[in-house]
Amino acid sequence: MKKLYKARSGIMIDGVCRGISDYTGIDVTVVRVLFIAFALAGFSSVLLYIICAVIFPREPEDTIYRNDGN
Numbered sequence: 001m002k003k004l005y006k007a008r009s010g011i012m013i014d015g016v017c018r019g020i021s022d023y024t025g026i027d028v029t030v031v032r033v034l035f036i037a038f039a040l041a042g043f044s045s046v047l048l049y050i051i052c053a054v055i056f057p058r059e060p061e062d063t064i065y066r067n068d069g070n
Contacts, residue, residue, distance in 0.1 A: 005059035006052075014053040 007018035010028065017035060021028035038045035 004056060006056045008059045008061065013049075015059070016049055016052045016056060019056060019059065020052075 002023055004023045005019050006015035007022060008015065009018075011018050012032070017031045018028050020026070021031045024031075035045045035049060
């Protein structure tokens, strides 16, 4: 079963968008653009990002990325 983590690699700020991308399978650029678009549209995506950064656990260091869907 997949778990939602803040990523350790390929991150820009704290790994939230990369973690959401890894979890959902959506390209990380799309996730980042959506966060920015919602922030510019007046939604509280910045607050949502901060909350996620606080509550999401950091990805374990021994995580091995596999391309077999797991």
